[in-house]
Amino acid sequence: VISNVVYTDPLALFLSKTAEFVPQLGPRFGLDGNKVMPKNGGVESVETAIKMARYYGWKKKNIPDGKQEIIVFNNNFHGRMITVISFSSQSKYRDGFGPLTPGFVSVEFGNLDAVKAAVNKYTCGILVEPMQGEGGMKIPPPGFLQGLRKIADDNDLLLMLDEIQVGLGRTGKNFCFEHENIVPDGLILGKALSGGLIPLSVFITNTKLMDLAFDKGSDGSTFGGYPLACVAGVAALEVLQEEELAKASEVQGEKLKQSIMKIAGRSKHIKEVRGKGLFIGIEVKNRDAMIFCRKLLDLGIIVNDSHGHTIRISPPLNISDDETGFLIKCLEEVFLK
Ligand SMILES: Cc1ncc(COP(=O)(O)O)c(C=O)c1O
Structure with a gap:
């Protein structure tokens, strides 16, 4: 040692x-x-x-x-x-x-x-x-x-x-x-x-x-x-x-948050979206975020819950536009269908 x-x-x-x-x-x-x-x-x-x-x-x-x-x-x-x-x-x-x-x-x-x-x-x-x-x-x-x-x-x-x-x-x-x-x-x-x-x-x-x-x-x-x-x-x-990852986090995070807020406006499941940069929480109305985490896992997205009621969106800081797009598509699938 x-x-x-x-x-x-x-x-x-x-x-x-x-x-x-x-x-x-x-x-x-x-x-x-x-x-x-x-x-x-x-x-x-x-x-x-x-x-x-x-x-x-x-x-x-x-x-x-x-x-x-x-x-x-x-x-x-x-x-x-x-x-x-x-x-x-x-x-x-x-x-x-x-x-x-x-x-x-x-x-x-x-x-x-x-x-x-x-x-x-x-x-x-x-x-x-x-x-x-x-x-x-x-x-x-x-x-x-x-x-x-x-x-x-x-x-x-x-x-x-x-x-x-x-x-x-x-x-x-x-x-x-x-x-x-x-x-x-x-x-x-x-x-x-x-x-x-x-x-x-x-x-x-x-x-x-x-x-x-x-x-x-x-x-x-x-x-x-x-x-x-x-x-x-x-x-x-x-x-x-x-790679200026803090800036990347600010830019991708803002895009992602705006898209998630749009989904929230049309979904009956979401209570609140909050966050800064690539630190975003989606609080769900039924207070059981894990149900949605599992559905996202089936689509290939790994997310965890935070405090039971909130989905923690915390992707790698070098997430690309395409990957952000894929994440948004999966969130739409889970929250709008
Ligand atoms: C804010 C904060 N502090 C401390 C810890 C503990 O870190 P570790 O699990 O590496 O001991 C964590 C882990 O999730 C954390 O999020």
């Missing part, structure tokens, strides 16, 4: 490319660039973000260790390990797996007043998906991310964005936070980071914050930053940039 003890060329290249691809995070902590902590599955990097916020609360805000609180959101999905399921609002992820991890306060997604009300002297951070993927393909009201940024600044909290599902071009921008012209203090990426080929996720933050919280070996993972994963990561970032 070439573990993370050994520094390899692919690791160095991947870390520097990733750190530079992301705008300076947490600029209020300085402009010395970003640092990147590589892990494997996405949930591992979510846990790094949680550790970061807690440590910051303890070290910089003098919150007694063990009392730190992080604000999270109802219907969140950040993975399936113990700490993360501890603040899931879905019993299927949580029930029977106690004792659960304390230190999280969950409020309504999109509700800034609820966030303000949840802040107290123990709060150290906010952890949020800028758009909820598993939670029903939910897009928060305009101004939500800016509002979170302001609450974080006003109360000295770390704003951590989980862009594992919606980052890297999925919503028509390289990063979802660009839709509202903010930058978070910490960012979590996964899934598409290696082109979906090999487990690879990262937690990225301001250099000062990363250095504050983690010393050599105090966080890490044997396979985190494994050379093969880093080679895939470098290639995926290059393709994303060279």
Whole structure:
């Protein structure tokens, strides 16, 4: 095993490319660039973000260790390990797996007043998906991310964005936070980071914050930053940039969404269509999206449901005009016949 003890060329290249691809995070902590902590599955990097916020609360805000609180959101999905399921609002992820991890306060997604009300002297951070993927393909009201940024600044909290599902071009921008012209203090990426080929996720933050919280070996993972994963990561970032996949996602996504809205106008099954870029949800009236997913599978389209009631349309970012046309034809077949 070439573990993370050994520094390899692919690791160095991947870390520097990733750190530079992301705008300076947490600029209020300085402009010395970003640092990147590589892990494997996405949930591992979510846990790094949680550790970061807690440590910051303890070290910089003098919150007694063990009392730190992080604000999270109802219907969140950040993975399936113990700490993360501890603040899931879905019993299927949580029930029977106690004792659960304390230190999280969950409020309504999109509700800034609820966030303000949840802040107290123990709060150290906010952890949020800028758009909820598993939670029903939910897009928060305009101004939500800016509002979170302001609450974080006003109360000295770390704003951590989980862009594992919606980052890297999925919503028509390289990063979802660009839709509202903010930058978070910490960012979590996964899934598409290696082109979906090999487990690879990262937690990225301001250099000062990363250095504050983690010393050599105090966080890490044997396979985190494994050379093969880093080679895939470098290639995926290059393709994303060279093929301008965020722009492609914006353009194809808009076409697709317009067509789906037209189908929705003529279909008795569709309640709502929502999304940005190639992140589109079709909420169905009978609240059983899987029935329609199966019909689409019979026609050659692989889609999953989100939160039971919504079909998740999330095709590859390099989908062609012809493929988009085929997808629309299949949706017409299922929803209009
Ligand atoms: C927003 C979000 N966070 C975290 C995760 C967990 O990632 P992984 O399954 O790679 O641990 C997912 C997976 O779907 C996700 O969508």
